[in-house]
Amino acid sequence: MTKKELSQLYYLKKEIRQLEQRIKELETAATGCTTKITGLPHGTGINDKIGNYAAQIADLKSLLDLNLKKCFYELNRLDRYIQSVDDPLTRQIMMYRFISGYSWRKIAFQIGGNNSIDGLKKRLYRYLANN
Numbered sequence: 001m002t003k004k005e006l007s008q009l010y011y012l013k014k015e016i017r018q019l020e021q022r023i024k025e026l027e028t029a030a031t032g033c034t035t036k037i038t039g040l041p042h043g044t045g046i047n048d049k050i051g052n053y054a055a056q057i058a059d060l061k062s063l064l065d066l067n068l069k070k071c072f073y074e075l076n077r078l079d080r081y082i083q084s085v086d087d088p089l090t091r092q093i094m095m096y097r098f099i100s101g102y103s104w105r106k107i108a109f110q111i112g113g114n115n116s117i118d119g120l121k122k123r124l125y126r127y128l129a130n131n
Contacts, residue, residue: 001081003128006098009078012071013101019064026057075099085127093124 030053078098085091089111096102096110104117111120 001128001131003125006078006081006094006128009071009074009098010101012067012074016064016067016071019060019067023057023060023064026053026060029053030057087127090123090127093120097124 030050082091082094082099085094092111093107096107097104102110104121108115108117108120
């Protein structure tokens with residue numbers, strides 16, 4: 001498996017966070033819609049802002065649901081691959097990096113044992129290059 005394939009879960013999670021934020025923004029905008037009565041003539045056409053927001057929110061929620069399913073599938077696929085690695089340290093590095101999304105600094109801290117960031121990176125990338 002390549003680094004790009006292993007990194008897909010990270011990007012899926014990032015996309016899910018963006019969708020959740022966009023849904024929250026649209027819900028806030030939809031609840032903030034009020035009818036303005038000023039006594040002045042209105043422009044032509046009828047505009048249903050709440051209906052438009054509801055349609056956008058529904059579309060985004062279905063896309064979010066699809067991405068959550070993809071995320072679950074990707075997590076299972078990564079977990080199966082990582083569990084097939086023989087070396088426990090390499091397995092641990094992969095879990096922290098590709099499933100938990102930790103930075104290299106945090107991985108080195110979590111693993112401990114005077115392992116340097118560069119040493120952990122080299123160990124992982126050597127494994128990926130050889131397998």
